[in-house]
Amino acid sequence: MTADSDAELVRRCLLGDAAAMRSLVERFQTDVYSVCVRLLRHSQDAEDVAQEVFIRVFRSLNRWDCTRQLRPWILGITINRCRTAMSKRVRRPELVDHLHETASQQPEDDSHELTAEIRTAVDEMRTDYREVFVLFHEHGQSYEEISAVIDRPVGTIKTWLHRARTEILIRLRRRGLVPSTDHPAKKQEADQSVPVTG
Structure with a gap:
């Protein structure tokens, strides 16, 4: 993936090209989701936050610096959304999370x-x-x-x-x-x- 292809994809997205928007999501969704699931340790939360990430990405695309690579910028948004989600997590019982995540991971x-x-x-x-x-x-x-x-x-x-x-x-x-x-x-x-x- 080159900076030029990133810039072209973003340009098309900013013009409202639906195919380009789908392409952007497909290009980065695996990275975004896997970072979310590793940091949040809960698959449903990861799916929700990943969706929020792409909403934020599309809202902010006009502020992306085209001299930089797109992937680190999107992962930066991902990290920030995960931090926000974790700060709101105090209401969820930690034991439920632990059992959910480790039930199938017995060594x-x-x-x-x-x-x-x-x-x-x-x-x-x-x-x-x-x-x-x-x-x-x-x-x-x-x-x-x-x-x-x-x-x-x-x-x-x-x-x-x-x-x-x-x-x-x-x-x-x-x-x-x-x-x-x-x-x-x-x-x-x-x-x-x-x-x-x-």
């Missing part, structure tokens, strides 16, 4: 247990760490792209990502799922090789 072997433990660690970390971890490891965004999405300096992105990985490693070591080491070189190597779920 069958060590690999499944490791995957489940990583997902739990990501779900429980502070919001900004979780956002950068999901965007980097699950959506393949670069530091620069994440910086554009959440409007923070690249240095901050690297720091938050490092802290997120460290939190996961600490949890996995406590659970005995990865070996603990006191050797600085080995520790640094281990810190850079956190198992990542897809």
Whole structure:
């Protein structure tokens, strides 16, 4: 996807081209929904927020800077809508959410247990760490792209990502799922090789 094709698609959308609007949604809906479901941890909420994202996208298209890529801009809107949804979530019983999300995720072997433990660690970390971890490891965004999405300096992105990985490693070591080491070189190597779920 090139900046030119993004700009052409947006131009057609702004002219009211229904086919272009459908094309824009189809191009980005998988990314938008998967970010929503990972951050909100509830499929119905993710669907609702994803719809809100595209409503907001179409309302704001005339403010998109055509010198920038469209995908980070849309993911930035997605992150903001997820934050809004999470801030309103205090009325929902947390236990119901937990049971809904984990009912079918019982580990069958060590690999499944490791995957489940990583997902739990990501779900429980502070919001900004979780956002950068999901965007980097699950959506393949670069530091620069994440910086554009959440409007923070690249240095901050690297720091938050490092802290997120460290939190996961600490949890996995406590659970005995990865070996603990006191050797600085080995520790640094281990810190850079956190198992990542897809």
